[in-house]
Amino acid sequence: MPRLKGSKRSKGKSQKSGADEFSVPTEEQWEEMKTYSSFIVGEDNEFMRGQIATVLPNGHSPGSDIQQHEYWVGKIKGIRAFENAEDDTNDVWVKVQWYYDAKDVAGVIKSFDTKSTGKYERFLSSEHHDFVNPEAFNEIVTVTDLRDEDPEQPYIGNDQFYMRYAIERQARRLKPKPENTCICHKPYVPHDETTVMHFCPRPTCRKWFHQVCLINNKSAKSCSQQARGLRLLATSPDDEEPESLHDKIPMPPSKRTRRASLQYEKAAESDETDSAVSFALAAMPIRLVFVAQQPIVRGASYEKGGVSGNVKAVVAARRLVYNSLAGKGIPEDWEDMVLGQISPITLDDCLVKIKRKRVLPSLLCPDCHSAI
Known part of the structure; x- marks a missing residue:
C-alpha cells in the first residue's frame, strides 16, 4: 500500500473531511490536506514532488503487462493526505501535471498530424492537472527536451x-x-x-536537413573519404566563418598564411595536403579523431543514434580536437567528455552507419556551404 515517507500507515482511503472511501478529493479538500514531499509504493519505490513518473492508464491494474510507451506520463506537482486520527492512517493523493501523447494532442488540435511524432514523444500540458491515487504510479522517468538548434543535445x-x-x-x-x-x-x-538528417553546427546555421533534400538540391561535392573527414572536422560549432584546420595551429606571425581569407572549399582542400595538420591529428587518440570526423546525423536509419543522433558526441569531439591543435592537449578523461560520464552509448555508436548504405554522400550545408 502507498505510504508517506516517515509517516503514519496508509490504507489508501479515508472518510476525513467529508470524503467518501476512495473518492478523489475536490480542489477545496486538497487545500485543507496535509502536505508531504514524497510517498512510497510497495517496499521502497519512492516518488518525490517535482519528479516525472509513468502512471497506469485507466482500465489497467498494478502488475498489468503493458509496454513502456503505453503508460501515461505526468509530473508530480503535489503530495497531500487526509489524516485519520481514529485508526492512525493516511489517505494519500498526488496532484499530477500531464504530458500528452500524440492522440491526446489530436483530440485538442484537430489539424495535428499524429504521424509526425514518435511513440515516446510527449507534450507538456500546463493546464491539465488531476488527483491520482499513488497505487497507479509505476516508476520515475525522464522526459528529455529535443531541441533542433542545440549542438549539445x-x-x-x-x-x-x-x-x-x-x-x-x-x-x-x-x-x-x-x-x-x-x-x-x-x-x-x-x-x-527512411529518414536521415544532417546537421550544420555553425552558429549562423544550426539547422537539420533531410539527406534526400540535400541530394535533390545538389548540395553535394565529390571527394575522397580522407578529404571528407577533414572537411567535416573543419565545420566548427563555434566559428561563424569557415576556417581551415591549419589556422587553428599556433605559429609565428611571419609564417602565417592567408588561409583564413580563403573560401571554405579552398581552405578545406588545403588541409588535405597540410603536413602540420596530418602530423597533429596523428598524435591524437585515433578514436577521438574518428568521432570528430563523423557527419552529424539523426534518423531511424541510423539505429545507434537513437532519436537525437550523434550531435553531442561529435561536437564535443571536434572541440577537443581544436583544443589539441591549439596546443592544449587531450585530457585523460576525453572519452567521458565526448559521451558523458553516464552514457548508454559507446564511441562506436557515434560512428554513422546507415541501413542499406555502405557509403554516405559528401554533402554541403545549403546556407554556409560547409561539409555536413
Whole structure:
C-alpha cells in the first residue's frame, strides 16, 4: 500500500473531511490536506514532488503487462493526505501535471498530424492537472527536451521519453510554434525508417536537413573519404566563418598564411595536403579523431543514434580536437567528455552507419556551404 515517507500507515482511503472511501478529493479538500514531499509504493519505490513518473492508464491494474510507451506520463506537482486520527492512517493523493501523447494532442488540435511524432514523444500540458491515487504510479522517468538548434543535445534513445513542444489546451496550439528546419519545410519524423538528417553546427546555421533534400538540391561535392573527414572536422560549432584546420595551429606571425581569407572549399582542400595538420591529428587518440570526423546525423536509419543522433558526441569531439591543435592537449578523461560520464552509448555508436548504405554522400550545408 502507498505510504508517506516517515509517516503514519496508509490504507489508501479515508472518510476525513467529508470524503467518501476512495473518492478523489475536490480542489477545496486538497487545500485543507496535509502536505508531504514524497510517498512510497510497495517496499521502497519512492516518488518525490517535482519528479516525472509513468502512471497506469485507466482500465489497467498494478502488475498489468503493458509496454513502456503505453503508460501515461505526468509530473508530480503535489503530495497531500487526509489524516485519520481514529485508526492512525493516511489517505494519500498526488496532484499530477500531464504530458500528452500524440492522440491526446489530436483530440485538442484537430489539424495535428499524429504521424509526425514518435511513440515516446510527449507534450507538456500546463493546464491539465488531476488527483491520482499513488497505487497507479509505476516508476520515475525522464522526459528529455529535443531541441533542433542545440549542438549539445543530450542523447535520447529510441525507448526514452522526449518532448519538443508544450500544448496550450485553451488556445489549441503548441508552444513554441513548430518550425521546420529543412529546405522542404517538413518536420523531423523520428520513427520514419527512411529518414536521415544532417546537421550544420555553425552558429549562423544550426539547422537539420533531410539527406534526400540535400541530394535533390545538389548540395553535394565529390571527394575522397580522407578529404571528407577533414572537411567535416573543419565545420566548427563555434566559428561563424569557415576556417581551415591549419589556422587553428599556433605559429609565428611571419609564417602565417592567408588561409583564413580563403573560401571554405579552398581552405578545406588545403588541409588535405597540410603536413602540420596530418602530423597533429596523428598524435591524437585515433578514436577521438574518428568521432570528430563523423557527419552529424539523426534518423531511424541510423539505429545507434537513437532519436537525437550523434550531435553531442561529435561536437564535443571536434572541440577537443581544436583544443589539441591549439596546443592544449587531450585530457585523460576525453572519452567521458565526448559521451558523458553516464552514457548508454559507446564511441562506436557515434560512428554513422546507415541501413542499406555502405557509403554516405559528401554533402554541403545549403546556407554556409560547409561539409555536413
